[in-house]
Amino acid sequence: MSNLSEHYSPATGRRLGLLIIIMVAIGGVLTTFWAKTRWWFPPVASRHGADVDQLITTTFIVTGFVFFFVNLALGIFVWRFAAAREERAIFWPDSRTLELSYTLVPTAILITLISMGAVTWARVHSPVPRNALRVEALGQQFAWTFRYAGPDGAFGRTAPRFVSRQNPRGMDQSDAAGRDDIIVSELRLPVNEPVVVLIRSSDVIHSFFLPNFRVKQDAVPGMTTQFWFTPTRRGNFELACAELCGVGHYIMRGRVVVDTKAAVDAWLADQSH
Ligand SMILES: [Cu+2]
Incomplete structure:
Protein backbone atom coordinates (compact mmCIF):
# COMPACT_ATOMS: atom_id res chain seq x y z
CA MET A 1 0.00 0.00 0.00
CA HIS A 125 -43.71 46.00 8.64
CA SER A 126 -45.30 48.07 11.39
CA PRO A 127 -48.94 49.19 11.04
CA VAL A 128 -49.62 51.62 8.20
CA PRO A 129 -49.79 55.26 9.44
CA ARG A 130 -53.33 56.62 9.35
CA ASN A 131 -52.36 59.54 7.11
CA ALA A 132 -50.59 57.36 4.51
CA LEU A 133 -51.44 57.98 0.87
CA ARG A 134 -53.02 54.86 -0.61
CA VAL A 135 -52.04 53.77 -4.11
CA GLU A 136 -52.84 50.52 -5.83
CA ALA A 137 -50.23 48.92 -8.07
CA LEU A 138 -51.32 46.27 -10.55
CA GLY A 139 -48.82 43.98 -12.20
CA GLN A 140 -49.74 42.26 -15.44
CA GLN A 141 -47.67 40.69 -18.15
CA PHE A 142 -45.67 42.92 -18.74
CA ALA A 143 -46.39 46.30 -17.24
CA TRP A 144 -47.34 48.11 -14.07
CA THR A 145 -50.29 50.46 -13.72
CA PHE A 146 -51.40 52.43 -10.70
CA ARG A 147 -54.69 53.57 -9.27
CA TYR A 148 -55.26 56.56 -7.03
CA ALA A 149 -58.56 56.92 -5.18
CA GLY A 150 -59.33 60.35 -6.66
CA PRO A 151 -61.08 63.29 -4.94
CA ASP A 152 -63.43 61.10 -2.87
CA GLY A 153 -60.49 59.30 -1.26
CA ALA A 154 -62.10 55.88 -1.79
CA PHE A 155 -61.21 53.16 -4.25
CA GLY A 156 -64.01 51.74 -6.34
CA ARG A 157 -64.92 48.09 -5.75
CA THR A 158 -63.29 45.39 -7.84
CA ALA A 159 -64.19 41.76 -8.36
CA PRO A 160 -62.62 38.91 -10.34
CA ARG A 161 -65.77 38.45 -12.45
CA PHE A 162 -65.27 41.91 -14.01
CA VAL A 163 -61.69 41.23 -15.10
CA SER A 164 -61.24 41.45 -18.85
CA ARG A 165 -58.66 42.66 -21.33
CA GLN A 166 -60.12 46.17 -21.18
CA ASN A 167 -60.60 46.02 -17.43
CA PRO A 168 -57.57 44.19 -15.99
CA ARG A 169 -58.33 45.49 -12.48
CA GLY A 170 -61.86 44.10 -12.48
CA MET A 171 -63.41 47.48 -11.64
CA ASP A 172 -67.10 47.28 -10.81
CA GLN A 173 -68.61 49.93 -13.12
CA SER A 174 -71.74 50.19 -10.96
CA ASP A 175 -69.77 51.44 -7.94
CA ALA A 176 -69.86 55.24 -7.77
CA ALA A 177 -66.68 55.34 -5.64
CA GLY A 178 -64.76 54.08 -8.66
CA ARG A 179 -65.87 56.81 -11.09
CA ASP A 180 -63.21 59.28 -9.96
CA ASP A 181 -60.44 56.70 -9.54
CA ILE A 182 -57.36 57.70 -11.47
CA ILE A 183 -55.47 55.02 -13.39
CA VAL A 184 -52.00 55.97 -14.59
CA SER A 185 -48.86 54.29 -15.83
CA GLU A 186 -46.40 55.95 -13.51
CA LEU A 187 -46.23 56.26 -9.78
CA ARG A 188 -45.91 59.78 -8.35
CA LEU A 189 -45.36 60.17 -4.64
CA PRO A 190 -44.99 63.15 -2.33
CA VAL A 191 -41.64 63.43 -0.57
CA ASN A 192 -41.51 62.81 3.21
CA GLU A 193 -45.09 61.52 3.31
CA PRO A 194 -45.91 57.90 4.11
CA VAL A 195 -47.43 55.90 1.27
CA VAL A 196 -48.95 52.44 1.30
CA VAL A 197 -48.87 50.56 -1.97
CA LEU A 198 -51.61 47.92 -2.33
CA ILE A 199 -50.11 45.39 -4.68
CA ARG A 200 -52.15 43.17 -6.99
CA SER A 201 -51.58 40.98 -10.03
CA SER A 202 -53.99 40.15 -12.81
CA ASP A 203 -52.20 37.08 -14.12
CA VAL A 204 -49.09 35.48 -12.60
CA ILE A 205 -46.85 36.25 -9.63
CA HIS A 206 -44.85 39.45 -10.12
CA SER A 207 -42.69 41.27 -7.62
CA PHE A 208 -42.99 44.97 -6.91
CA PHE A 209 -39.38 46.07 -6.52
CA LEU A 210 -38.19 49.61 -5.82
CA PRO A 211 -34.43 49.26 -5.38
CA ASN A 212 -33.85 52.85 -4.19
CA PHE A 213 -36.57 52.56 -1.57
CA ARG A 214 -35.48 49.08 -0.41
CA VAL A 215 -38.99 47.85 -1.13
CA LYS A 216 -39.74 44.40 -2.53
CA GLN A 217 -43.06 42.65 -2.26
CA ASP A 218 -44.68 39.91 -4.33
CA ALA A 219 -47.78 40.68 -6.38
CA VAL A 220 -49.91 37.56 -6.05
CA PRO A 221 -53.00 36.87 -8.18
CA GLY A 222 -56.15 36.67 -6.09
CA MET A 223 -54.89 38.68 -3.14
CA THR A 224 -53.71 42.16 -2.21
CA THR A 225 -50.31 42.47 -0.60
CA GLN A 226 -49.01 45.77 0.68
CA PHE A 227 -45.92 47.70 1.66
CA TRP A 228 -45.73 51.11 3.28
CA PHE A 229 -42.73 53.42 3.24
CA THR A 230 -41.73 57.07 3.27
CA PRO A 231 -39.76 58.47 0.33
CA THR A 232 -37.07 60.89 1.50
CA ARG A 233 -35.64 62.25 -1.75
CA ARG A 234 -37.15 63.92 -4.78
CA GLY A 235 -36.24 62.49 -8.19
CA ASN A 236 -36.96 59.76 -10.72
CA PHE A 237 -36.55 56.18 -9.63
CA GLU A 238 -36.93 52.77 -11.17
CA LEU A 239 -39.63 50.21 -10.52
CA ALA A 240 -38.78 46.72 -11.69
CA CYS A 241 -40.53 43.39 -11.65
CA ALA A 242 -38.29 41.08 -9.61
CA GLU A 243 -40.07 37.81 -10.33
CA LEU A 244 -39.44 35.97 -13.59
CA CYS A 245 -42.97 36.24 -14.95
CA GLY A 246 -42.72 35.34 -18.63
CA VAL A 247 -40.93 36.20 -21.86
CA GLY A 248 -41.44 39.93 -21.42
CA HIS A 249 -40.24 40.00 -17.80
CA TYR A 250 -37.21 42.09 -18.74
CA ILE A 251 -39.32 44.98 -20.03
CA MET A 252 -41.59 45.06 -17.00
CA ARG A 253 -40.28 48.32 -15.63
CA GLY A 254 -41.91 51.47 -14.42
CA ARG A 255 -41.07 54.95 -13.26
CA VAL A 256 -41.50 56.40 -9.81
CA VAL A 257 -41.38 60.18 -9.49
CA VAL A 258 -41.01 61.68 -6.03
CA ASP A 259 -41.89 65.37 -5.83
CA THR A 260 -43.37 67.92 -3.47
CA LYS A 261 -46.91 67.24 -2.26
CA ALA A 262 -48.20 70.28 -4.18
CA ALA A 263 -46.64 69.06 -7.43
CA VAL A 264 -48.06 65.55 -6.99
CA ASP A 265 -51.53 66.92 -6.18
CA ALA A 266 -51.42 69.19 -9.24
CA TRP A 267 -50.38 66.26 -11.43
CA LEU A 268 -53.16 64.09 -10.02
CA ALA A 269 -55.74 66.81 -10.65
CA ASP A 270 -54.47 66.97 -14.22
CA GLN A 271 -54.92 63.20 -14.72
CA SER A 272 -58.53 63.17 -13.62
CA HIS A 273 -59.92 65.03 -16.61
CU1 LIG B 1 -43.52 40.60 -13.74
Whole structure:
Protein backbone atom coordinates (compact mmCIF):
# COMPACT_ATOMS: atom_id res chain seq x y z
CA MET A 1 0.00 0.00 0.00
CA SER A 2 1.57 3.26 -1.03
CA ASN A 3 1.68 6.13 1.36
CA LEU A 4 -0.21 9.07 -0.10
CA SER A 5 2.00 11.63 1.55
CA GLU A 6 4.97 10.33 -0.43
CA HIS A 7 3.51 12.01 -3.51
CA TYR A 8 3.26 15.37 -1.86
CA SER A 9 6.15 17.47 -0.75
CA PRO A 10 6.05 20.20 1.89
CA ALA A 11 6.55 22.62 -1.02
CA THR A 12 3.21 21.56 -2.54
CA GLY A 13 1.54 22.17 0.81
CA ARG A 14 3.06 25.62 1.09
CA ARG A 15 1.93 26.54 -2.41
CA LEU A 16 -1.58 25.31 -1.70
CA GLY A 17 -1.67 27.15 1.63
CA LEU A 18 -0.48 30.34 -0.02
CA LEU A 19 -3.11 29.96 -2.77
CA ILE A 20 -5.89 29.67 -0.17
CA ILE A 21 -4.67 32.74 1.69
CA ILE A 22 -4.26 34.89 -1.44
CA MET A 23 -7.30 33.75 -3.42
CA VAL A 24 -9.90 33.16 -0.77
CA ALA A 25 -8.96 35.24 2.27
CA ILE A 26 -7.45 38.28 0.58
CA GLY A 27 -8.95 38.01 -2.94
CA GLY A 28 -12.46 37.48 -1.59
CA VAL A 29 -12.25 40.59 0.56
CA LEU A 30 -10.70 42.78 -2.14
CA THR A 31 -13.26 41.61 -4.72
CA THR A 32 -16.06 42.63 -2.37
CA PHE A 33 -14.60 46.11 -1.93
CA TRP A 34 -14.11 46.43 -5.68
CA ALA A 35 -17.67 45.23 -6.38
CA LYS A 36 -18.93 47.76 -3.86
CA THR A 37 -17.74 50.58 -6.14
CA ARG A 38 -19.81 49.39 -9.13
CA TRP A 39 -22.50 46.84 -8.31
CA TRP A 40 -23.74 47.96 -4.96
CA PHE A 41 -27.21 49.23 -4.02
CA PRO A 42 -28.39 52.47 -5.59
CA PRO A 43 -28.47 55.46 -3.19
CA VAL A 44 -31.14 54.99 -0.55
CA ALA A 45 -34.30 57.12 -0.90
CA SER A 46 -36.64 55.95 1.86
CA ARG A 47 -36.71 56.27 5.64
CA HIS A 48 -36.64 52.56 6.51
CA GLY A 49 -34.09 51.97 3.72
CA ALA A 50 -31.37 53.50 5.88
CA ASP A 51 -32.06 50.88 8.59
CA VAL A 52 -31.96 48.07 6.04
CA ASP A 53 -28.62 49.31 4.70
CA GLN A 54 -27.22 49.58 8.22
CA LEU A 55 -28.25 45.99 8.91
CA ILE A 56 -26.65 44.72 5.70
CA THR A 57 -23.43 46.63 6.41
CA THR A 58 -23.21 45.21 9.94
CA THR A 59 -23.87 41.68 8.66
CA PHE A 60 -21.19 42.07 5.99
CA ILE A 61 -18.62 43.32 8.50
CA VAL A 62 -19.26 40.49 10.99
CA THR A 63 -19.42 37.71 8.39
CA GLY A 64 -16.49 39.32 6.51
CA PHE A 65 -14.26 39.03 9.60
CA VAL A 66 -15.29 35.41 10.11
CA PHE A 67 -14.73 34.62 6.43
CA PHE A 68 -11.30 36.25 6.43
CA PHE A 69 -9.98 34.64 9.62
CA VAL A 70 -11.40 31.17 8.94
CA ASN A 71 -9.80 31.06 5.50
CA LEU A 72 -6.58 32.61 6.77
CA ALA A 73 -6.40 29.86 9.43
CA LEU A 74 -7.16 27.20 6.81
CA GLY A 75 -4.35 28.50 4.60
CA ILE A 76 -1.89 28.70 7.49
CA PHE A 77 -2.67 25.14 8.61
CA VAL A 78 -2.28 23.76 5.09
CA TRP A 79 1.00 25.65 4.74
CA ARG A 80 2.36 24.63 8.11
CA PHE A 81 1.31 20.99 8.39
CA ALA A 82 1.18 19.73 4.78
CA ALA A 83 3.02 16.50 4.18
CA ALA A 84 4.36 16.36 7.71
CA ARG A 85 5.03 12.66 7.75
CA GLU A 86 6.11 11.91 11.24
CA GLU A 87 4.16 14.52 13.08
CA ARG A 88 1.05 13.49 14.93
CA ALA A 89 -1.68 16.02 15.51
CA ILE A 90 -2.22 17.23 19.05
CA PHE A 91 -5.78 16.51 20.10
CA TRP A 92 -8.00 16.55 23.12
CA PRO A 93 -10.61 13.79 23.52
CA ASP A 94 -12.75 16.51 25.03
CA SER A 95 -12.20 20.08 26.07
CA ARG A 96 -14.96 21.82 27.94
CA THR A 97 -13.56 25.32 27.39
CA LEU A 98 -12.98 24.79 23.69
CA GLU A 99 -16.36 23.21 23.04
CA LEU A 100 -18.22 25.82 25.05
CA SER A 101 -16.45 28.69 23.34
CA TYR A 102 -16.93 27.46 19.78
CA THR A 103 -20.59 26.83 20.55
CA LEU A 104 -21.44 29.92 22.56
CA VAL A 105 -19.51 32.57 20.62
CA PRO A 106 -21.16 31.85 17.22
CA THR A 107 -24.51 31.44 18.99
CA ALA A 108 -24.19 34.87 20.61
CA ILE A 109 -23.15 36.48 17.30
CA LEU A 110 -26.02 34.86 15.39
CA ILE A 111 -28.60 35.73 18.05
CA THR A 112 -27.42 39.36 17.96
CA LEU A 113 -27.63 39.55 14.15
CA ILE A 114 -31.01 37.81 14.03
CA SER A 115 -32.43 40.07 16.77
CA MET A 116 -31.24 43.16 14.90
CA GLY A 117 -32.92 41.79 11.77
CA ALA A 118 -36.13 41.02 13.65
CA VAL A 119 -36.27 44.54 15.12
CA THR A 120 -35.75 46.13 11.69
CA TRP A 121 -38.30 43.78 10.10
CA ALA A 122 -40.88 44.66 12.78
CA ARG A 123 -40.27 48.38 12.19
CA VAL A 124 -40.51 48.04 8.39
CA HIS A 125 -43.71 46.00 8.64
CA SER A 126 -45.30 48.07 11.39
CA PRO A 127 -48.94 49.19 11.04
CA VAL A 128 -49.62 51.62 8.20
CA PRO A 129 -49.79 55.26 9.44
CA ARG A 130 -53.33 56.62 9.35
CA ASN A 131 -52.36 59.54 7.11
CA ALA A 132 -50.59 57.36 4.51
CA LEU A 133 -51.44 57.98 0.87
CA ARG A 134 -53.02 54.86 -0.61
CA VAL A 135 -52.04 53.77 -4.11
CA GLU A 136 -52.84 50.52 -5.83
CA ALA A 137 -50.23 48.92 -8.07
CA LEU A 138 -51.32 46.27 -10.55
CA GLY A 139 -48.82 43.98 -12.20
CA GLN A 140 -49.74 42.26 -15.44
CA GLN A 141 -47.67 40.69 -18.15
CA PHE A 142 -45.67 42.92 -18.74
CA ALA A 143 -46.39 46.30 -17.24
CA TRP A 144 -47.34 48.11 -14.07
CA THR A 145 -50.29 50.46 -13.72
CA PHE A 146 -51.40 52.43 -10.70
CA ARG A 147 -54.69 53.57 -9.27
CA TYR A 148 -55.26 56.56 -7.03
CA ALA A 149 -58.56 56.92 -5.18
CA GLY A 150 -59.33 60.35 -6.66
CA PRO A 151 -61.08 63.29 -4.94
CA ASP A 152 -63.43 61.10 -2.87
CA GLY A 153 -60.49 59.30 -1.26
CA ALA A 154 -62.10 55.88 -1.79
CA PHE A 155 -61.21 53.16 -4.25
CA GLY A 156 -64.01 51.74 -6.34
CA ARG A 157 -64.92 48.09 -5.75
CA THR A 158 -63.29 45.39 -7.84
CA ALA A 159 -64.19 41.76 -8.36
CA PRO A 160 -62.62 38.91 -10.34
CA ARG A 161 -65.77 38.45 -12.45
CA PHE A 162 -65.27 41.91 -14.01
CA VAL A 163 -61.69 41.23 -15.10
CA SER A 164 -61.24 41.45 -18.85
CA ARG A 165 -58.66 42.66 -21.33
CA GLN A 166 -60.12 46.17 -21.18
CA ASN A 167 -60.60 46.02 -17.43
CA PRO A 168 -57.57 44.19 -15.99
CA ARG A 169 -58.33 45.49 -12.48
CA GLY A 170 -61.86 44.10 -12.48
CA MET A 171 -63.41 47.48 -11.64
CA ASP A 172 -67.10 47.28 -10.81
CA GLN A 173 -68.61 49.93 -13.12
CA SER A 174 -71.74 50.19 -10.96
CA ASP A 175 -69.77 51.44 -7.94
CA ALA A 176 -69.86 55.24 -7.77
CA ALA A 177 -66.68 55.34 -5.64
CA GLY A 178 -64.76 54.08 -8.66
CA ARG A 179 -65.87 56.81 -11.09
CA ASP A 180 -63.21 59.28 -9.96
CA ASP A 181 -60.44 56.70 -9.54
CA ILE A 182 -57.36 57.70 -11.47
CA ILE A 183 -55.47 55.02 -13.39
CA VAL A 184 -52.00 55.97 -14.59
CA SER A 185 -48.86 54.29 -15.83
CA GLU A 186 -46.40 55.95 -13.51
CA LEU A 187 -46.23 56.26 -9.78
CA ARG A 188 -45.91 59.78 -8.35
CA LEU A 189 -45.36 60.17 -4.64
CA PRO A 190 -44.99 63.15 -2.33
CA VAL A 191 -41.64 63.43 -0.57
CA ASN A 192 -41.51 62.81 3.21
CA GLU A 193 -45.09 61.52 3.31
CA PRO A 194 -45.91 57.90 4.11
CA VAL A 195 -47.43 55.90 1.27
CA VAL A 196 -48.95 52.44 1.30
CA VAL A 197 -48.87 50.56 -1.97
CA LEU A 198 -51.61 47.92 -2.33
CA ILE A 199 -50.11 45.39 -4.68
CA ARG A 200 -52.15 43.17 -6.99
CA SER A 201 -51.58 40.98 -10.03
CA SER A 202 -53.99 40.15 -12.81
CA ASP A 203 -52.20 37.08 -14.12
CA VAL A 204 -49.09 35.48 -12.60
CA ILE A 205 -46.85 36.25 -9.63
CA HIS A 206 -44.85 39.45 -10.12
CA SER A 207 -42.69 41.27 -7.62
CA PHE A 208 -42.99 44.97 -6.91
CA PHE A 209 -39.38 46.07 -6.52
CA LEU A 210 -38.19 49.61 -5.82
CA PRO A 211 -34.43 49.26 -5.38
CA ASN A 212 -33.85 52.85 -4.19
CA PHE A 213 -36.57 52.56 -1.57
CA ARG A 214 -35.48 49.08 -0.41
CA VAL A 215 -38.99 47.85 -1.13
CA LYS A 216 -39.74 44.40 -2.53
CA GLN A 217 -43.06 42.65 -2.26
CA ASP A 218 -44.68 39.91 -4.33
CA ALA A 219 -47.78 40.68 -6.38
CA VAL A 220 -49.91 37.56 -6.05
CA PRO A 221 -53.00 36.87 -8.18
CA GLY A 222 -56.15 36.67 -6.09
CA MET A 223 -54.89 38.68 -3.14
CA THR A 224 -53.71 42.16 -2.21
CA THR A 225 -50.31 42.47 -0.60
CA GLN A 226 -49.01 45.77 0.68
CA PHE A 227 -45.92 47.70 1.66
CA TRP A 228 -45.73 51.11 3.28
CA PHE A 229 -42.73 53.42 3.24
CA THR A 230 -41.73 57.07 3.27
CA PRO A 231 -39.76 58.47 0.33
CA THR A 232 -37.07 60.89 1.50
CA ARG A 233 -35.64 62.25 -1.75
CA ARG A 234 -37.15 63.92 -4.78
CA GLY A 235 -36.24 62.49 -8.19
CA ASN A 236 -36.96 59.76 -10.72
CA PHE A 237 -36.55 56.18 -9.63
CA GLU A 238 -36.93 52.77 -11.17
CA LEU A 239 -39.63 50.21 -10.52
CA ALA A 240 -38.78 46.72 -11.69
CA CYS A 241 -40.53 43.39 -11.65
CA ALA A 242 -38.29 41.08 -9.61
CA GLU A 243 -40.07 37.81 -10.33
CA LEU A 244 -39.44 35.97 -13.59
CA CYS A 245 -42.97 36.24 -14.95
CA GLY A 246 -42.72 35.34 -18.63
CA VAL A 247 -40.93 36.20 -21.86
CA GLY A 248 -41.44 39.93 -21.42
CA HIS A 249 -40.24 40.00 -17.80
CA TYR A 250 -37.21 42.09 -18.74
CA ILE A 251 -39.32 44.98 -20.03
CA MET A 252 -41.59 45.06 -17.00
CA ARG A 253 -40.28 48.32 -15.63
CA GLY A 254 -41.91 51.47 -14.42
CA ARG A 255 -41.07 54.95 -13.26
CA VAL A 256 -41.50 56.40 -9.81
CA VAL A 257 -41.38 60.18 -9.49
CA VAL A 258 -41.01 61.68 -6.03
CA ASP A 259 -41.89 65.37 -5.83
CA THR A 260 -43.37 67.92 -3.47
CA LYS A 261 -46.91 67.24 -2.26
CA ALA A 262 -48.20 70.28 -4.18
CA ALA A 263 -46.64 69.06 -7.43
CA VAL A 264 -48.06 65.55 -6.99
CA ASP A 265 -51.53 66.92 -6.18
CA ALA A 266 -51.42 69.19 -9.24
CA TRP A 267 -50.38 66.26 -11.43
CA LEU A 268 -53.16 64.09 -10.02
CA ALA A 269 -55.74 66.81 -10.65
CA ASP A 270 -54.47 66.97 -14.22
CA GLN A 271 -54.92 63.20 -14.72
CA SER A 272 -58.53 63.17 -13.62
CA HIS A 273 -59.92 65.03 -16.61
CU1 LIG B 1 -43.52 40.60 -13.74
